Amino acid sequence: MIIKLMKVLDDISKDADKCKMRQIILLAIDGILCALSFVITLALLGFDVSRFSLIPIIIYVAINETFLLLFRCYDSLWKCGGEREVASIFVACFCAVLPSAAIIALTHSKLNLAFYVVNVLMIIVAMVSVRVVYRTMRRLLMYMQVNQNAPSSSRVLIVGAGKAGNMILRELFENPELKKLPVAVVDDDIHKIGKSVFGVPVLGTTEDISTIVERENIDEIIICIANINAKRKRKIIDICKNTRAKLKTIPGIYEIIDGKVNVTKIRDVQIEDLLGREPVKINLSEMDDIINDKIVMVTGGGGSIGSELCRQIAKYNPRQLIIVDIYENNAYDIQQELIRHYQEKLNLKVLIASVRDEDKMNTIFENYRPEIVFHAAAHKHVPLMEDSPCEAIKNNVFGTLNVAKLSNKYKIEKFVLISTDKAVNPTNIMGATKRCCEMIIQSLNKTSKTEFVAVRFGNVLGSNGSVVPLFKKQIEEGGPVTVTHEEVTRFFMTIPEAVSLVLQASAMAKGGEIFVLDMGEPVKIIDLARNLIKLSGYEPNVDINIKVTGLRPGEKLYEEVLMDEEGLTRTSNDQIRIGKPIKIDEVEFKRELNILKRVAENNQDEKVDIIMKSIVPTYVRREEVVV
Known part of the structure; x- marks a missing residue:
């Protein structure tokens, strides 16, 4: 009763x-x-x-x-x-x-x-x-x-007996329909061992996880430590993923403070959690100085990098945010997201246009008079650009040239090029075009009042060109997960941290710099594949096979972030360095660009390599070198 x-x-x-x-x-x-x-x-x-x-x-x-x-x-x-x-x-x-x-x-x-x-x-x-x-x-x-649901519930091990762990335990007990039965807690504070939280015993430290999982027949592990450094979290995840239990976590403290989620939002452990990188440090006052009350344009604003740029720029109260993209679906998605989040607080304009169309871009510059331009529009898929080199030239090189020249013409304050580590000693046409773009903005910076800078970084997890979405799809389909070579390594960042560093670098810019972001330690792609399979609850080469397919056209075994002759200069942010500009013969550069333009307009794919090697001396085809 x-x-x-x-x-x-x-x-x-x-x-x-x-x-x-x-x-x-x-x-x-x-x-x-x-x-x-x-x-x-x-x-x-x-x-x-x-x-x-x-x-x-x-x-x-x-x-x-x-x-x-x-x-x-x-x-x-x-x-x-x-x-x-x-x-x-x-x-x-x-x-x-x-x-x-x-x-x-x-x-x-x-x-x-x-x-x-x-x-x-x-x-x-x-x-x-x-x-x-x-x-x-x-x-x-x-x-x-x-307890009534116990026979059909997942047996859960909670990692962390602090405030976050308490909140998760309360959430699980208050929502029995979740069918998760907390049976044990671990915590590295040895004084908590032997005690209990909400009646659930603290059985050991994180070093005891494997033993406890086996002894208590654990089905699921939830990491409940919000304020934890990335390396420590990675170590705990490494211990957990060697058990048979499914692995979940709560958001990190920065996600919670940012208002994206609250501490009780349990999510699957993601590949980003395994990077072991510390959160990006941003100087908020510098961001306010360059964005607050400014008209900011983002080209390629619907893409993975461009859309995150728009999200972060919107936080700093621009007078107007202009999104330019040729693909209407992506542009529509970020438009609706920003409208939902900011409603009337953000002066937003979304324009469908191609950076290739100089007349259209001129009209946009003339009508809206942007003060800062972030140029993220580009073709990025290496294998596709190998098959369509003239398209890479038209979009990446001359799209950039159009927007950069208009930025100079209308005397905007800053032009920030989103570059890539594939521009360093490129072995593919996409990387060569991005190196050419860097040369364009360094050349223009010499005579312009506009501050032209480039920001160079490696792969971003979850972006349209990243292997992670491909691996996830292959896992969903039951495999195999395809890796081109067992020794292929790449640098990785998350999209938000890459964009945060781009914004920070733009605040430091004086003009002519190539900012190089600290990408951390390189990651073997085959290790990435194995970890992603494990995090999905499967055993590599048992439940999901890994298949080595061979290097694709233009693909390197490893990427670099700096050419030998560039050197590095420190900045006030340890995660950002500056590469020293390389001298360019301006007259010869312009002449070769004119030749390249005619070749691209005539769709003479077979001539692209010859011209690009002349413009970018470090461009060498992979098949021409011993790797």
Whole structure:
């Protein structure tokens, strides 16, 4: 019977439409408690209860209820009541004593100070006890429901007995429909071992995870440490992924602070968690200086890098954000996302246009007069560009040249080129075109009032050109996961951290620099494939096969971020370096660009390599060198 009543009250507390009903029920219970305590106090102090009329009792209850309402004692949820609610009840009851005594004295003068002291303490104890009993019964009900579901529930190991772990345990117990049964906790604080959290025992440290998983027949591990450095998290993940249990985690502290998610949002461990990189440090005041109240244009703004640029730029209150993209679906997606998030707070303009079309781009510059341009529009897929080199030239080289020349013409403040590590000693046409783009902006910077800079970084996880989406799709289809070579290595960053560093570099720019982002340690692609298979709950080459297919046209075994002759200069941010500009023969460069333009316009694919090797001396086809 009690359990049924608890379920009814719990349902009422969960339903926002029945919130008033919950308040009325609690108000009625407190009124009854006030009346009973009045009568019991009279009896305890030797008063003749039969000689008292109902009037002083009604007055006393009414005044107490009024003060309880004034101190908002009914605004908190029963299940979340704590010290603040107890304090509110305490203050409200004591504040009600004086007006109660004054009014009751007019109707019955025999009540003394002792009565009010004893009575107010009795009321406080009674009200707090009702709430404690409710919470205790509710918790017992949750435990019963979780245990009833135990046979069909996943057995869960919680990593972390701190605040985040407590929140997750509470969430699991309060939502038995999730069918997750917490059976053990681990924590590296040895003083917590042997104790319990919400009745769940702390059985060891993270070093004991493998043993506990086997002994307790664990199905799922949830890493519940929000404020943890990336290397430590990676070490824990490495321990966990060597067990047979599925692996999940809560968001990191930076995701929580950023407002993207809250601590109780459990998610699958992602490949990004294995990078072991520390969060990017951004100087917010510098961001405000270059973006706040400025008209900012992002070309290729619908792409993976471009759209993240738009998201982060929008945070710094630009006067207007202009998104330019030739692909309407991507442009529409980021437009709707920003509208949903910012509504009327962001002055947003989305334009469908190609950077190849100089006249159209001129019209856009003339009409909107951007002050800062982030140029992310480019063809990026290496194998596709190997088969269509003239398209790579038209879009990457001359699209960039169009936007850069217009930036100079309209005297914008900064032009930031999104480059790639494939521009360093390129072995494919895509990399060669991006190196040519770097040369273009360095050449223009010499005579322009616009600050032209490039930011060079490696692969970004989850971008359109990344192997990760391909691997995920192959895993979903049952494999095989294809790797071109067992020794292929790449540098990786997440999209948000790459874009954050791009913005930070642009704030540092004085003109002519090639900023090189710290990409961390290179990662073997075959290791990436193995980890992704494990994180998906499978065993590599048992459940999902890995197939080595051979290097693709233009593909290197490894990437570099710097040419030998460039050198490196430190900046105020340890994650950003500056490559020294390489001298360019301006006259010869312009002549060769004109030749390249005619070759591309005539779609003479067979001549592209010859011209590009002349423009970019470091461009060497992979098949021409020993790797």
